[in-house]
Amino acid sequence: xxxxxxxxxTLSVQEGDSAVIKCTYSDSASNYFPWYKQELGKGPQxxxxxxxxxxxxxxxxxxxxxxxxAKHFSLHIxxxxxxxxxxxxxxxxxxxxxxxxxxxxxxxxxxxx
Amino acid sequence: EADIYQTPxxxxxxxxxxxxxxxxQTMGHDxxxxxxxxxxxxxxxIHYSYGVNSTEKGDxxxxxxxxxxxxxxxxxxxxxxRPSHTSQYLCASSGLRGELFFGEGSRLTVL
Numbered sequence: 001x002x003x004x005x006x007x008x009x010t011l012s013v014q015e016g017d018s019a020v021i022k023c024t025y026s027d028s029a030s031n032y033f034p035w036y037k038q039e040l041g042k043g044p045q046x047x048x049x050x051x052x053x054x055x056x057x058x059x060x061x062x063x064x065x066x067x068x069x070a071k072h073f074s075l076h077i078x079x080x081x082x083x084x085x086x087x088x089x090x091x092x093x094x095x096x097x098x099x100x101x102x103x104x105x106x107x108x109x110x111x112x113x
Numbered sequence: 114e115a116d117i118y119q120t121p122x123x124x125x126x127x128x129x130x131x132x133x134x135x136x137x138q139t140m141g142h143d144x145x146x147x148x149x150x151x152x153x154x155x156x157x158x159i160h161y162s163y164g165v166n167s168t169e170k171g172d173x174x175x176x177x178x179x180x181x182x183x184x185x186x187x188x189x190x191x192x193x194x195r196p197s198h199t200s201q202y203l204c205a206s207s208g209l210r211g212e213l214f215f216g217e218g219s220r221l222t223v224l
């Protein structure tokens with residue numbers, strides 16, 4: 001089955017700096033790669049996703065890049081703000097998993113004012 | 114804003130009690146899921162359903178059971194709770210694009 005690894009497990013940045021979280025996946029048939037943000041006491045919420053026919057996608061301060069050859073994808077947050085502090089999860093899915101998402105281990109991002 | 118609801122949000126019970134965690138969605142999604150999340154953050158799939166009368170075990174073995182009698186409702190039951198069942202349980206449903214919508218979670222503590 002699919003295996004997703006996520007790094008780093010914790011990340012601390014100063015407000016205004018950029019943050020990058022990286023994930024690798026094992027199943028070359030995976031074709032959908034979402035990112036979720038989980039704030040304290042809440043369920044994860046989808047913030048951006050990318051499909052395998054696209055190499056990069058942006059939405060305001062967040063962007064995701066995908067390298068299918070290397071089987072890795074990354075989340076980039078620019079101009080970080082304290083409200084970006086949360087746990088971020090990457091995930092991957094494809095037809096071989098019945099479209100069920102396999103999640104990475106999560107990254108605790110802290111943005112210091 | 115996703116319309117998926119979990120109750121109770123918090124539950125503290127004694128060992129041996131039977132509990133049911135409720136999950137309802139109003140989006141008409143066929144696919145629904147239960148995840149277990151421990152303080153270490155990782156999300157572990159314990160049950161999923163692709164429609165009415167369809168339930169499957171997830172990647173992480175769980176003593177809980179689920180049912181799917183109605184599209185919008187996917188309850189999780191523990192017949193006899195134990196301290197090892199203490200965890201956060203997250204319900205989700207998925208749309209046509211495969212994206213998951215999560216509920217706020219049910220935090221269970223078994224004494």
